Amino acid sequence: MKIYHYIAMLAVTLSVTACAYTNHFLDEDEREEVLPYSTLQNVKVSAYDTWTYIDLKTGKMETHPDAGEWIYGGTGGVREAQQAEPIGIEWHIAVHRYEFKTNGASVLNTGKTDMANVTTLPEGSYTPDAVLPYETEKDKMEGAYLLSMDMAGMMAGNIGYAHNPSINLPLCEGITRTPTGTMPPVIYGNTDKVFVLKWDDGSWATLQITGVVHTVSGVSNYLSFNYKYNPAK
CATH class of the missing domain: 1.20.5 (Single alpha-helices involved in coiled-coils or other helix-helix interfaces)
Incomplete structure:
Protein backbone atom coordinates (compact mmCIF):
# COMPACT_ATOMS: atom_id res chain seq x y z
CA MET A 1 0.00 0.00 0.00
CA GLU A 33 4.11 41.70 -29.01
CA VAL A 34 5.10 45.10 -27.65
CA LEU A 35 5.47 47.43 -30.63
CA PRO A 36 8.10 50.21 -30.63
CA TYR A 37 5.44 52.68 -31.80
CA SER A 38 1.79 53.56 -31.22
CA THR A 39 -1.23 52.93 -33.43
CA LEU A 40 -4.44 54.76 -34.23
CA GLN A 41 -7.11 52.70 -35.93
CA ASN A 42 -10.32 53.62 -37.71
CA VAL A 43 -10.18 57.41 -37.56
CA LYS A 44 -13.42 58.46 -39.25
CA VAL A 45 -12.87 60.98 -42.06
CA SER A 46 -16.19 60.87 -43.90
CA ALA A 47 -17.26 64.48 -43.22
CA TYR A 48 -16.38 67.02 -45.89
CA ASP A 49 -16.54 70.19 -43.79
CA THR A 50 -14.34 69.24 -40.83
CA TRP A 51 -10.74 68.59 -39.85
CA THR A 52 -9.70 65.95 -37.33
CA TYR A 53 -6.75 67.14 -35.22
CA ILE A 54 -4.38 64.54 -33.75
CA ASP A 55 -1.90 64.81 -30.89
CA LEU A 56 0.99 62.46 -31.70
CA LYS A 57 2.19 62.54 -28.09
CA THR A 58 -1.01 61.13 -26.61
CA GLY A 59 -3.13 59.90 -29.52
CA LYS A 60 -5.93 62.28 -28.51
CA MET A 61 -8.13 63.65 -31.28
CA GLU A 62 -10.61 66.47 -31.79
CA THR A 63 -12.79 67.25 -34.81
CA HIS A 64 -13.69 70.85 -35.71
CA PRO A 65 -15.43 72.58 -38.63
CA ASP A 66 -13.26 74.09 -41.34
CA ALA A 67 -13.25 77.82 -40.70
CA GLY A 68 -11.56 78.96 -43.90
CA GLU A 69 -13.07 80.72 -46.87
CA TRP A 70 -14.90 78.53 -49.39
CA ILE A 71 -15.50 79.17 -53.07
CA TYR A 72 -18.25 77.51 -55.09
CA GLY A 73 -17.15 76.05 -58.41
CA GLY A 74 -20.47 76.48 -60.22
CA THR A 75 -21.48 80.01 -59.29
CA GLY A 76 -18.24 81.53 -58.03
CA GLY A 77 -19.97 82.37 -54.78
CA VAL A 78 -17.92 82.69 -51.62
CA ARG A 79 -18.51 81.67 -48.03
CA GLU A 80 -16.51 84.04 -45.90
CA ALA A 81 -14.05 82.71 -43.33
CA GLN A 82 -15.65 81.82 -40.01
CA GLN A 83 -14.63 82.18 -36.39
CA ALA A 84 -12.48 79.10 -35.70
CA GLU A 85 -13.36 76.88 -32.78
CA PRO A 86 -10.62 76.60 -30.15
CA ILE A 87 -8.65 73.35 -30.35
CA GLY A 88 -8.22 71.82 -26.94
CA ILE A 89 -5.25 69.57 -27.65
CA GLU A 90 -1.63 70.08 -28.67
CA TRP A 91 -2.12 68.90 -32.22
CA HIS A 92 0.59 67.84 -34.65
CA ILE A 93 -1.33 66.77 -37.77
CA ALA A 94 -4.88 67.27 -39.00
CA VAL A 95 -6.84 65.26 -41.54
CA HIS A 96 -9.57 66.38 -43.93
CA ARG A 97 -10.83 63.23 -45.60
CA TYR A 98 -7.61 62.15 -47.39
CA GLU A 99 -5.67 65.43 -47.15
CA PHE A 100 -3.27 66.40 -44.38
CA LYS A 101 -1.86 69.52 -42.79
CA THR A 102 0.67 69.90 -39.98
CA ASN A 103 1.10 72.26 -37.07
CA GLY A 104 4.32 73.86 -38.28
CA ALA A 105 6.18 70.70 -39.30
CA SER A 106 8.28 69.89 -42.34
CA VAL A 107 7.91 66.40 -43.77
CA LEU A 108 10.19 63.84 -45.42
CA ASN A 109 9.11 60.67 -47.21
CA THR A 110 11.75 58.15 -46.10
CA GLY A 111 10.83 55.63 -48.79
CA LYS A 112 10.84 52.91 -46.11
CA THR A 113 7.83 50.77 -45.22
CA ASP A 114 8.87 49.57 -41.75
CA MET A 115 8.62 51.94 -38.79
CA ALA A 116 11.29 49.93 -36.97
CA ASN A 117 13.83 50.96 -39.62
CA VAL A 118 13.53 54.68 -38.82
CA THR A 119 15.02 55.18 -35.36
CA THR A 120 17.01 58.39 -35.86
CA LEU A 121 16.16 61.67 -37.54
CA PRO A 122 17.20 61.21 -41.18
CA GLU A 123 18.85 63.77 -43.40
CA GLY A 124 17.00 64.86 -46.49
CA SER A 125 14.83 67.50 -48.12
CA TYR A 126 11.93 68.27 -45.80
CA THR A 127 8.80 69.98 -47.14
CA PRO A 128 6.65 72.39 -45.12
CA ASP A 129 2.94 72.93 -45.67
CA ALA A 130 2.00 74.98 -48.72
CA VAL A 131 -1.03 77.04 -49.73
CA LEU A 132 -2.72 75.63 -52.84
CA PRO A 133 -5.20 78.21 -54.20
CA TYR A 134 -8.39 76.88 -55.77
CA GLU A 135 -7.79 78.97 -58.90
CA THR A 136 -4.47 77.19 -59.51
CA GLU A 137 -5.58 73.67 -58.67
CA LYS A 138 -8.83 73.66 -60.67
CA ASP A 139 -6.99 74.03 -63.98
CA LYS A 140 -4.61 71.12 -63.42
CA MET A 141 -5.19 68.12 -65.67
CA GLU A 142 -4.07 65.68 -62.97
CA GLY A 143 -2.70 65.67 -59.43
CA ALA A 144 -4.91 68.54 -58.30
CA TYR A 145 -5.78 68.99 -54.65
CA LEU A 146 -9.27 70.46 -54.48
CA LEU A 147 -10.53 70.18 -50.92
CA SER A 148 -14.29 69.65 -51.16
CA MET A 149 -16.08 71.27 -48.22
CA ASP A 150 -19.75 71.57 -49.20
CA MET A 151 -21.31 68.83 -51.32
CA ALA A 152 -24.91 70.06 -51.05
CA GLY A 153 -24.84 71.49 -54.58
CA MET A 154 -23.05 68.55 -56.18
CA MET A 155 -25.92 67.55 -58.49
CA ALA A 156 -26.04 71.12 -59.81
CA GLY A 157 -22.27 71.25 -60.27
CA ASN A 158 -21.84 73.76 -57.46
CA ILE A 159 -19.47 72.16 -54.96
CA GLY A 160 -17.91 74.35 -52.29
CA TYR A 161 -14.10 74.10 -52.11
CA ALA A 162 -11.55 75.43 -49.65
CA HIS A 163 -10.35 78.63 -51.32
CA ASN A 164 -6.75 78.76 -50.08
CA PRO A 165 -6.09 75.60 -48.09
CA SER A 166 -2.70 74.91 -46.53
CA ILE A 167 -1.73 71.24 -46.79
CA ASN A 168 1.38 69.09 -46.70
CA LEU A 169 2.04 67.51 -50.08
CA PRO A 170 4.35 64.65 -49.00
CA LEU A 171 1.78 63.45 -46.45
CA CYS A 172 -1.03 63.81 -48.99
CA GLU A 173 1.01 61.70 -51.41
CA GLY A 174 0.97 58.90 -48.84
CA ILE A 175 -2.57 58.32 -50.16
CA THR A 176 -3.00 56.89 -53.66
CA ARG A 177 -5.84 58.22 -55.78
CA THR A 178 -7.04 56.13 -58.71
CA PRO A 179 -9.70 57.73 -60.98
CA THR A 180 -12.42 55.30 -62.05
CA GLY A 181 -14.44 57.26 -64.62
CA THR A 182 -17.57 56.08 -62.82
CA MET A 183 -18.87 55.96 -59.25
CA PRO A 184 -17.12 56.30 -56.95
CA PRO A 185 -14.98 58.67 -59.03
CA VAL A 186 -11.81 57.90 -57.06
CA ILE A 187 -10.56 54.80 -55.27
CA TYR A 188 -8.20 55.58 -52.40
CA GLY A 189 -5.30 53.48 -51.17
CA ASN A 190 -2.12 53.92 -49.14
CA THR A 191 1.56 53.58 -50.00
CA ASP A 192 2.69 52.26 -46.57
CA LYS A 193 5.60 54.73 -46.70
CA VAL A 194 7.04 55.99 -43.42
CA PHE A 195 7.14 59.78 -43.10
CA VAL A 196 9.23 61.87 -40.74
CA LEU A 197 7.84 65.14 -39.41
CA LYS A 198 10.21 67.57 -37.71
CA TRP A 199 9.61 70.83 -35.86
CA ASP A 200 11.86 73.81 -35.23
CA ASP A 201 12.10 73.01 -31.51
CA GLY A 202 13.96 69.76 -32.28
CA SER A 203 11.04 67.39 -31.76
CA TRP A 204 10.16 64.94 -34.51
CA ALA A 205 7.82 62.07 -35.28
CA THR A 206 7.45 59.11 -37.58
CA LEU A 207 4.09 58.46 -39.21
CA GLN A 208 2.81 55.67 -41.44
CA ILE A 209 -0.65 55.48 -43.02
CA THR A 210 -1.57 51.81 -42.72
CA GLY A 211 -5.13 51.70 -44.05
CA VAL A 212 -7.92 53.69 -45.71
CA VAL A 213 -10.89 51.49 -44.76
CA HIS A 214 -12.33 50.29 -41.45
CA THR A 215 -10.20 47.40 -40.20
CA VAL A 216 -13.26 45.29 -39.33
CA SER A 217 -16.12 46.29 -41.64
CA GLY A 218 -14.06 47.32 -44.69
CA VAL A 219 -16.12 50.51 -45.01
CA SER A 220 -14.30 53.41 -46.65
CA ASN A 221 -13.61 56.85 -45.14
CA TYR A 222 -11.56 55.54 -42.24
CA LEU A 223 -7.80 55.97 -41.76
CA SER A 224 -5.36 54.01 -39.60
CA PHE A 225 -1.83 55.01 -38.60
CA ASN A 226 1.37 53.91 -36.94
CA TYR A 227 3.19 56.77 -35.24
CA LYS A 228 5.92 57.65 -32.77
CA TYR A 229 6.64 61.06 -31.27
CA ASN A 230 10.18 61.98 -30.21
CA PRO A 231 10.44 65.01 -27.91
CA ALA A 232 13.18 67.59 -28.30
CA LYS A 233 16.36 66.76 -26.40
Missing part, protein backbone atom coordinates in the same frame (compact mmCIF):
# COMPACT_ATOMS: atom_id res chain seq x y z
CA LYS A 2 2.84 2.37 0.86
CA ILE A 3 4.47 1.74 -2.51
CA TYR A 4 1.16 2.32 -4.30
CA HIS A 5 0.56 5.53 -2.33
CA TYR A 6 4.07 6.80 -3.17
CA ILE A 7 3.64 6.08 -6.87
CA ALA A 8 0.26 7.84 -6.90
CA MET A 9 1.69 10.93 -5.22
CA LEU A 10 4.63 10.98 -7.64
CA ALA A 11 2.25 10.81 -10.59
CA VAL A 12 0.24 13.75 -9.26
CA THR A 13 3.40 15.79 -8.68
CA LEU A 14 4.70 15.14 -12.19
CA SER A 15 1.29 16.00 -13.65
CA VAL A 16 1.11 19.32 -11.80
CA THR A 17 4.69 20.17 -12.79
CA ALA A 18 3.99 19.36 -16.44
CA CYS A 19 0.86 21.52 -16.38
CA ALA A 20 2.81 24.38 -14.84
CA TYR A 21 5.45 24.23 -17.57
CA THR A 22 2.77 23.90 -20.24
CA ASN A 23 0.95 26.97 -18.95
CA HIS A 24 4.25 28.85 -18.76
CA PHE A 25 4.98 28.21 -22.42
CA LEU A 26 1.41 29.02 -23.42
CA ASP A 27 1.71 32.34 -21.61
CA GLU A 28 4.96 33.04 -23.47
CA ASP A 29 3.37 32.20 -26.83
CA GLU A 30 0.16 34.15 -26.21
CA ARG A 31 1.86 37.28 -24.89
CA GLU A 32 1.14 40.22 -27.19
Whole structure:
Protein backbone atom coordinates (compact mmCIF):
# COMPACT_ATOMS: atom_id res chain seq x y z
CA MET A 1 0.00 0.00 0.00
CA LYS A 2 2.84 2.37 0.86
CA ILE A 3 4.47 1.74 -2.51
CA TYR A 4 1.16 2.32 -4.30
CA HIS A 5 0.56 5.53 -2.33
CA TYR A 6 4.07 6.80 -3.17
CA ILE A 7 3.64 6.08 -6.87
CA ALA A 8 0.26 7.84 -6.90
CA MET A 9 1.69 10.93 -5.22
CA LEU A 10 4.63 10.98 -7.64
CA ALA A 11 2.25 10.81 -10.59
CA VAL A 12 0.24 13.75 -9.26
CA THR A 13 3.40 15.79 -8.68
CA LEU A 14 4.70 15.14 -12.19
CA SER A 15 1.29 16.00 -13.65
CA VAL A 16 1.11 19.32 -11.80
CA THR A 17 4.69 20.17 -12.79
CA ALA A 18 3.99 19.36 -16.44
CA CYS A 19 0.86 21.52 -16.38
CA ALA A 20 2.81 24.38 -14.84
CA TYR A 21 5.45 24.23 -17.57
CA THR A 22 2.77 23.90 -20.24
CA ASN A 23 0.95 26.97 -18.95
CA HIS A 24 4.25 28.85 -18.76
CA PHE A 25 4.98 28.21 -22.42
CA LEU A 26 1.41 29.02 -23.42
CA ASP A 27 1.71 32.34 -21.61
CA GLU A 28 4.96 33.04 -23.47
CA ASP A 29 3.37 32.20 -26.83
CA GLU A 30 0.16 34.15 -26.21
CA ARG A 31 1.86 37.28 -24.89
CA GLU A 32 1.14 40.22 -27.19
CA GLU A 33 4.11 41.70 -29.01
CA VAL A 34 5.10 45.10 -27.65
CA LEU A 35 5.47 47.43 -30.63
CA PRO A 36 8.10 50.21 -30.63
CA TYR A 37 5.44 52.68 -31.80
CA SER A 38 1.79 53.56 -31.22
CA THR A 39 -1.23 52.93 -33.43
CA LEU A 40 -4.44 54.76 -34.23
CA GLN A 41 -7.11 52.70 -35.93
CA ASN A 42 -10.32 53.62 -37.71
CA VAL A 43 -10.18 57.41 -37.56
CA LYS A 44 -13.42 58.46 -39.25
CA VAL A 45 -12.87 60.98 -42.06
CA SER A 46 -16.19 60.87 -43.90
CA ALA A 47 -17.26 64.48 -43.22
CA TYR A 48 -16.38 67.02 -45.89
CA ASP A 49 -16.54 70.19 -43.79
CA THR A 50 -14.34 69.24 -40.83
CA TRP A 51 -10.74 68.59 -39.85
CA THR A 52 -9.70 65.95 -37.33
CA TYR A 53 -6.75 67.14 -35.22
CA ILE A 54 -4.38 64.54 -33.75
CA ASP A 55 -1.90 64.81 -30.89
CA LEU A 56 0.99 62.46 -31.70
CA LYS A 57 2.19 62.54 -28.09
CA THR A 58 -1.01 61.13 -26.61
CA GLY A 59 -3.13 59.90 -29.52
CA LYS A 60 -5.93 62.28 -28.51
CA MET A 61 -8.13 63.65 -31.28
CA GLU A 62 -10.61 66.47 -31.79
CA THR A 63 -12.79 67.25 -34.81
CA HIS A 64 -13.69 70.85 -35.71
CA PRO A 65 -15.43 72.58 -38.63
CA ASP A 66 -13.26 74.09 -41.34
CA ALA A 67 -13.25 77.82 -40.70
CA GLY A 68 -11.56 78.96 -43.90
CA GLU A 69 -13.07 80.72 -46.87
CA TRP A 70 -14.90 78.53 -49.39
CA ILE A 71 -15.50 79.17 -53.07
CA TYR A 72 -18.25 77.51 -55.09
CA GLY A 73 -17.15 76.05 -58.41
CA GLY A 74 -20.47 76.48 -60.22
CA THR A 75 -21.48 80.01 -59.29
CA GLY A 76 -18.24 81.53 -58.03
CA GLY A 77 -19.97 82.37 -54.78
CA VAL A 78 -17.92 82.69 -51.62
CA ARG A 79 -18.51 81.67 -48.03
CA GLU A 80 -16.51 84.04 -45.90
CA ALA A 81 -14.05 82.71 -43.33
CA GLN A 82 -15.65 81.82 -40.01
CA GLN A 83 -14.63 82.18 -36.39
CA ALA A 84 -12.48 79.10 -35.70
CA GLU A 85 -13.36 76.88 -32.78
CA PRO A 86 -10.62 76.60 -30.15
CA ILE A 87 -8.65 73.35 -30.35
CA GLY A 88 -8.22 71.82 -26.94
CA ILE A 89 -5.25 69.57 -27.65
CA GLU A 90 -1.63 70.08 -28.67
CA TRP A 91 -2.12 68.90 -32.22
CA HIS A 92 0.59 67.84 -34.65
CA ILE A 93 -1.33 66.77 -37.77
CA ALA A 94 -4.88 67.27 -39.00
CA VAL A 95 -6.84 65.26 -41.54
CA HIS A 96 -9.57 66.38 -43.93
CA ARG A 97 -10.83 63.23 -45.60
CA TYR A 98 -7.61 62.15 -47.39
CA GLU A 99 -5.67 65.43 -47.15
CA PHE A 100 -3.27 66.40 -44.38
CA LYS A 101 -1.86 69.52 -42.79
CA THR A 102 0.67 69.90 -39.98
CA ASN A 103 1.10 72.26 -37.07
CA GLY A 104 4.32 73.86 -38.28
CA ALA A 105 6.18 70.70 -39.30
CA SER A 106 8.28 69.89 -42.34
CA VAL A 107 7.91 66.40 -43.77
CA LEU A 108 10.19 63.84 -45.42
CA ASN A 109 9.11 60.67 -47.21
CA THR A 110 11.75 58.15 -46.10
CA GLY A 111 10.83 55.63 -48.79
CA LYS A 112 10.84 52.91 -46.11
CA THR A 113 7.83 50.77 -45.22
CA ASP A 114 8.87 49.57 -41.75
CA MET A 115 8.62 51.94 -38.79
CA ALA A 116 11.29 49.93 -36.97
CA ASN A 117 13.83 50.96 -39.62
CA VAL A 118 13.53 54.68 -38.82
CA THR A 119 15.02 55.18 -35.36
CA THR A 120 17.01 58.39 -35.86
CA LEU A 121 16.16 61.67 -37.54
CA PRO A 122 17.20 61.21 -41.18
CA GLU A 123 18.85 63.77 -43.40
CA GLY A 124 17.00 64.86 -46.49
CA SER A 125 14.83 67.50 -48.12
CA TYR A 126 11.93 68.27 -45.80
CA THR A 127 8.80 69.98 -47.14
CA PRO A 128 6.65 72.39 -45.12
CA ASP A 129 2.94 72.93 -45.67
CA ALA A 130 2.00 74.98 -48.72
CA VAL A 131 -1.03 77.04 -49.73
CA LEU A 132 -2.72 75.63 -52.84
CA PRO A 133 -5.20 78.21 -54.20
CA TYR A 134 -8.39 76.88 -55.77
CA GLU A 135 -7.79 78.97 -58.90
CA THR A 136 -4.47 77.19 -59.51
CA GLU A 137 -5.58 73.67 -58.67
CA LYS A 138 -8.83 73.66 -60.67
CA ASP A 139 -6.99 74.03 -63.98
CA LYS A 140 -4.61 71.12 -63.42
CA MET A 141 -5.19 68.12 -65.67
CA GLU A 142 -4.07 65.68 -62.97
CA GLY A 143 -2.70 65.67 -59.43
CA ALA A 144 -4.91 68.54 -58.30
CA TYR A 145 -5.78 68.99 -54.65
CA LEU A 146 -9.27 70.46 -54.48
CA LEU A 147 -10.53 70.18 -50.92
CA SER A 148 -14.29 69.65 -51.16
CA MET A 149 -16.08 71.27 -48.22
CA ASP A 150 -19.75 71.57 -49.20
CA MET A 151 -21.31 68.83 -51.32
CA ALA A 152 -24.91 70.06 -51.05
CA GLY A 153 -24.84 71.49 -54.58
CA MET A 154 -23.05 68.55 -56.18
CA MET A 155 -25.92 67.55 -58.49
CA ALA A 156 -26.04 71.12 -59.81
CA GLY A 157 -22.27 71.25 -60.27
CA ASN A 158 -21.84 73.76 -57.46
CA ILE A 159 -19.47 72.16 -54.96
CA GLY A 160 -17.91 74.35 -52.29
CA TYR A 161 -14.10 74.10 -52.11
CA ALA A 162 -11.55 75.43 -49.65
CA HIS A 163 -10.35 78.63 -51.32
CA ASN A 164 -6.75 78.76 -50.08
CA PRO A 165 -6.09 75.60 -48.09
CA SER A 166 -2.70 74.91 -46.53
CA ILE A 167 -1.73 71.24 -46.79
CA ASN A 168 1.38 69.09 -46.70
CA LEU A 169 2.04 67.51 -50.08
CA PRO A 170 4.35 64.65 -49.00
CA LEU A 171 1.78 63.45 -46.45
CA CYS A 172 -1.03 63.81 -48.99
CA GLU A 173 1.01 61.70 -51.41
CA GLY A 174 0.97 58.90 -48.84
CA ILE A 175 -2.57 58.32 -50.16
CA THR A 176 -3.00 56.89 -53.66
CA ARG A 177 -5.84 58.22 -55.78
CA THR A 178 -7.04 56.13 -58.71
CA PRO A 179 -9.70 57.73 -60.98
CA THR A 180 -12.42 55.30 -62.05
CA GLY A 181 -14.44 57.26 -64.62
CA THR A 182 -17.57 56.08 -62.82
CA MET A 183 -18.87 55.96 -59.25
CA PRO A 184 -17.12 56.30 -56.95
CA PRO A 185 -14.98 58.67 -59.03
CA VAL A 186 -11.81 57.90 -57.06
CA ILE A 187 -10.56 54.80 -55.27
CA TYR A 188 -8.20 55.58 -52.40
CA GLY A 189 -5.30 53.48 -51.17
CA ASN A 190 -2.12 53.92 -49.14
CA THR A 191 1.56 53.58 -50.00
CA ASP A 192 2.69 52.26 -46.57
CA LYS A 193 5.60 54.73 -46.70
CA VAL A 194 7.04 55.99 -43.42
CA PHE A 195 7.14 59.78 -43.10
CA VAL A 196 9.23 61.87 -40.74
CA LEU A 197 7.84 65.14 -39.41
CA LYS A 198 10.21 67.57 -37.71
CA TRP A 199 9.61 70.83 -35.86
CA ASP A 200 11.86 73.81 -35.23
CA ASP A 201 12.10 73.01 -31.51
CA GLY A 202 13.96 69.76 -32.28
CA SER A 203 11.04 67.39 -31.76
CA TRP A 204 10.16 64.94 -34.51
CA ALA A 205 7.82 62.07 -35.28
CA THR A 206 7.45 59.11 -37.58
CA LEU A 207 4.09 58.46 -39.21
CA GLN A 208 2.81 55.67 -41.44
CA ILE A 209 -0.65 55.48 -43.02
CA THR A 210 -1.57 51.81 -42.72
CA GLY A 211 -5.13 51.70 -44.05
CA VAL A 212 -7.92 53.69 -45.71
CA VAL A 213 -10.89 51.49 -44.76
CA HIS A 214 -12.33 50.29 -41.45
CA THR A 215 -10.20 47.40 -40.20
CA VAL A 216 -13.26 45.29 -39.33
CA SER A 217 -16.12 46.29 -41.64
CA GLY A 218 -14.06 47.32 -44.69
CA VAL A 219 -16.12 50.51 -45.01
CA SER A 220 -14.30 53.41 -46.65
CA ASN A 221 -13.61 56.85 -45.14
CA TYR A 222 -11.56 55.54 -42.24
CA LEU A 223 -7.80 55.97 -41.76
CA SER A 224 -5.36 54.01 -39.60
CA PHE A 225 -1.83 55.01 -38.60
CA ASN A 226 1.37 53.91 -36.94
CA TYR A 227 3.19 56.77 -35.24
CA LYS A 228 5.92 57.65 -32.77
CA TYR A 229 6.64 61.06 -31.27
CA ASN A 230 10.18 61.98 -30.21
CA PRO A 231 10.44 65.01 -27.91
CA ALA A 232 13.18 67.59 -28.30
CA LYS A 233 16.36 66.76 -26.40
